[in-house]
Amino acid sequence: MSSFGKIYRVTTYGESHCKGVGCIVDGVPPGMALTEADIQPQLSRRRPGQSKLTTPRDEKDRVTIMSGTEFGVTLGTPIGLTVPNLDQRPHDYSETDVFPRPSHADYTYLEKYGVKASSGGGRASARETIGRVAAGAIAEKYLKDALGVDIVAFTSSVGKAAMPFIRDLQENDTVKPEFYDFLNTIDRPTVDADITRCPHAETAEQIKEVILKKAEEKDSVGGTVTCVIRNCPVGLGEPCFDKLEALLAHAMLSIPATKGFEFGSGFCGTTMAGSQHNDPFVKKNDGSFGTKTNFSGGVQGGITNGENIYFRVAFKPAATISRDQETTSYDGVVGTLATRGRHDPSVVPRAVPIVESMAALVIME
Amino acid sequence: MSSFGKIYRVTTYGESHCKGVGCIVDGVPPGMALTEADIQPQLSRRRPGQSKLTTPRDEKDRVTIMSGTEFGVTLGTPIGLTVPNLDQRPHDYSETDVFPRPSHADYTYLEKYGVKASSGGGRASARETIGRVAAGAIAEKYLKDALGVDIVAFTSSVGKAAMPFIRDLQENDTVKPEFYDFLNTIDRPTVDADITRCPHAETAEQIKEVILKKAEEKDSVGGTVTCVIRNCPVGLGEPCFDKLEALLAHAMLSIPATKGFEFGSGFCGTTMAGSQHNDPFVKKNDGSFGTKTNFSGGVQGGITNGENIYFRVAFKPAATISRDQETTSYDGVVGTLATRGRHDPSVVPRAVPIVESMAALVIME
Amino acid sequence: MSSFGKIYRVTTYGESHCKGVGCIVDGVPPGMALTEADIQPQLSRRRPGQSKLTTPRDEKDRVTIMSGTEFGVTLGTPIGLTVPNLDQRPHDYSETDVFPRPSHADYTYLEKYGVKASSGGGRASARETIGRVAAGAIAEKYLKDALGVDIVAFTSSVGKAAMPFIRDLQENDTVKPEFYDFLNTIDRPTVDADITRCPHAETAEQIKEVILKKAEEKDSVGGTVTCVIRNCPVGLGEPCFDKLEALLAHAMLSIPATKGFEFGSGFCGTTMAGSQHNDPFVKKNDGSFGTKTNFSGGVQGGITNGENIYFRVAFKPAATISRDQETTSYDGVVGTLATRGRHDPSVVPRAVPIVESMAALVIME
């Protein structure tokens, strides 16, 4: 189904080339100030065409609140949001009628539904994420205003260009104390200061090189987005099937083009000793009870412990590339698929607000 | 909540030291042969005390079918399953009344609920997984009998001892063709032939060394479990929030002690080029339509494409160790927690049937 | 939450005076012909201002399909529907700022949410039902096209003017065989032939009198809608909590202004003897297996048996009347609330398509 969440629930609609995309956000607390201006910034951060690193396709993505507010204040009733599709050209990619595009959803959609949208990726299109980002922006506003929760994501690697904390974990089975400081202070302006959305200058330079090289090669490259949630209340998450990390994993792997999720020490934690990995409890300088290290990633037994929640999401290289690809047609004939035109050499920088939005939806859930 | 699944749904109950653990499995198809003998083997594979590598605590874990079958055939009604706790000693770990155990759920449960089970880990105990494994065994039987689906998991790494395909991906951005053959053929007898449940002899030897060394050091070590699902019908999974990989990630991260999930190329896919990562379509020798490579891991656009589904789950080193740990008491006093007695140096081999069970629950969902 | 259904699910948004109302319909089968023309008729039947019996407020209610179809065929993806509110005047009923309107939702909404829409009934407004009716129209089309299911509702009583079958049950503990024939043949053109939507001429005349008298008295009157579902597949409904009658009851009592639900023999069945109430099985003339009588209303043990499903829904007299009402203000001061202007003397005829729509949603669920 096209819904996410239990008590704060978003339901989305819209394909790449229909009249519009949108969503209904149910469970929004009443009495909160809310206008389109609270939602638009994250939509604009998600939008293609923001920099020379991303696809030249410029989608305007202007959101309208249809219901659920009056005089700029939420009523506690469902909020309908719509974003018109300005570009409704049917049938943009004609060769894809013959060939299912490799590693796209063309083949699986056709098998599952018996029909598919004639152009673009249908619901697999990245435009589907507009609804989530809009719903996430509302959730973030509530979390920030009511609870002081901060959610910040950033590009942590593209290709082999990775921020130092990733290498520390991979090579030394630990993180430097500076990493915890960084998680405590990183904010969106810092992230957006570079078009890569990587807040480590040296890595950002490498990432730019990687992406531009792939663009030149008419190819694509993947990467990872890391996200931190600060000031999250203690006690979120359920002991068993709905552990907070399970909900986060579900949310993140529902984003198109994702391949993996890890939180806290993640896959690198598997090579550490228990005595090293366990986070000892400490009384902190401010009198609060907490942990000295945070390999647990802010969650123990599926339940938040008040430390920073942080996790990393893997994005594959985008399946749309501008190179010829040898493949096989629906009829079983080997041939060459030449996808024309535009493509996005790396989706990673644009994925940053999507990761933030899905994180906000999980915390609200 | 303590339920997983929508149309095939398991609901579990039970802590470590109450009268018993169990579950209700709802949505079991009618008319299927089913007795306790179909369920017990996976429970026995999950059970502690199976080999010198695991905890010496021997739990018998005999399952009883309370309802839902007659004359050994399912009725389509919910199946109640119970497993008595033979060891109901209250209050086994007295020092843990003073100190919340590092990286256990003691602290978060107490914060969330205001009470906690006086002994053991309550619902965070591994005994909670008994219900899931039982429900998974029923699901697996149905999937095998009705659809020919095979689910096989195995230990792919413990500490830094890892099977070759993992290194191939990490170092060479690809897998060898032998890996695909291996996924096509690996079965449970082969997996169980070694007590590590690692089906690669050389790696298995290394793993044994790693685990025994950690046991000697009264410490613990993590690892990864890889799982393959074969013959899965095309078309499972939903386009948007309930992509098959999202459901798998949710399921896997709900297993205690997990830190990460990746499918297909996973995190290593982030460093590949799109042109290399895309799986071209081919007409196979048997006439079927499929893909040449399988970096997609059997899922495209969230929907199964008929190729093998494979994924890898990260397990941290168990938080229970037999060494003294410097930490802080609930009262904020620094001190030393000496967990007495038994512990499991690596949970990875025992996690294998749990991963299989959760995979089966996802496919049935 | 604002969603109904599990595998076919509608989620609605919209208050009486925001930019628009609408819904997302998820789970619509792919490959079905669908345009606005399939949805509009039921919206028009629901619309106020259709005859001299209903409120003079004329709402146009033109629906637009935003997504989920291409070239007039459903894609299997969610269908977004919007209906603009032409009349967005804020603050229509100023005295209601002082007095909570008796038997409206003003007071309870304010208590629950702390805010309320300044005008009209917010989500309690009958405009909220537009989304349901639209979703129901799509469901009905599928049920008719794919399975031959017919759903027909009609006005069975208004005030004390009731169709003969109701009196037969109340007074004689039985129904005449003609009643079963009637259920087999009644159709929407027959229902719509009279503005009361009562398909029994004599009762229809009485109903018109009752309604016009109440209109004259600036008062309102309730009534009942009876609905029959024909050709419903055998086996729908779950044995326990989700019996088909439970889902129908849930659906019907979610319609504004409803007070009760009964199916088959209903409340009158409580005064019958078991030997009289039990429906004996028979082999019918067409060779099918069925029941001779149908006090069960087409459902046995919560599961459809292939006979006609029929049920009756009670609607209270509309709370909005044009007479002065003595009541008490939010401040606790006794006073007179004079609701100005228009009101609907009986909502029953307009409720007919809403009942049909909710019935269709249940059958699809």
Next chain:
Amino acid sequence: MSSFGKIYRVTTYGESHCKGVGCIVDGVPPGMALTEADIQPQLSRRRPGQSKLTTPRDEKDRVTIMSGTEFGVTLGTPIGLTVPNLDQRPHDYSETDVFPRPSHADYTYLEKYGVKASSGGGRASARETIGRVAAGAIAEKYLKDALGVDIVAFTSSVGKAAMPFIRDLQENDTVKPEFYDFLNTIDRPTVDADITRCPHAETAEQIKEVILKKAEEKDSVGGTVTCVIRNCPVGLGEPCFDKLEALLAHAMLSIPATKGFEFGSGFCGTTMAGSQHNDPFVKKNDGSFGTKTNFSGGVQGGITNGENIYFRVAFKPAATISRDQETTSYDGVVGTLATRGRHDPSVVPRAVPIVESMAALVIME
């Protein structure tokens, strides 16, 4: 599925003749005193064989708490409850192999599942309600202890013998003020003082006559149970699909043998004028804000308003009777089904605790 509720959820298992019946109750608040002694009384009130009016079959129904408490206090974890079936004789009713019993679930279960339990009614058996009643008893305890909520149900009619308030509504379109007093004060000891569970002496006598006459005739008779919920917090229920009355209707129609549900004025409200039916607001003697009359039944716009919630549930005459019934076999042959032995001439008195339990589950939801 076999679950009810969202945040307080019961899942049941068990047929009439398997090893046992039981349930898992999830979402029970932590820190509440709870032992079997809190649950057993409602199970015993539900039990057959309590008086000469009910079936002679004596089922002991002793409940065991398997999990979720320690030292008699709830842990916030799921509570497993089991009740062994002492009478597991297979195949009690041999003629029913040939004839589907009229107005039982035999035929529909067989059509839906392809198999059916060889004896008794499987999940349609009244034994299935044991789990609900147990879960309801826990819910009631919490509601009473934490919020002061009182839930009291009683037999309001059997056959044509009905309490005076029912006739007042039917004949005079109103209720006497005494009825509101009665709803404010009725309690379970008063209800249980008579074996009919009808708290109006004159009606109770008539009911006894009716039931004994039907028992003599080897026949059965239905009736209605009325239930009042006092001190329910304001604001429960959702505006749209999950109105409190919709949840109550769903819950009540999920009880075996029910045919209808009405709340407040119910079906009789359809014949009243709006000016008469609207409940004016008043400031009460104790300073609270409320309504003068209560035709709304404690719910306005789907949301509780703090007044007493009351509703009435219709039960059909039990389908099991001890008379010969002419019907048709599965093979289509007309014949006579002679159900041997025991039957319950009226299920109404025993349904009282079931109605209370389902009401408690709805309030907790």
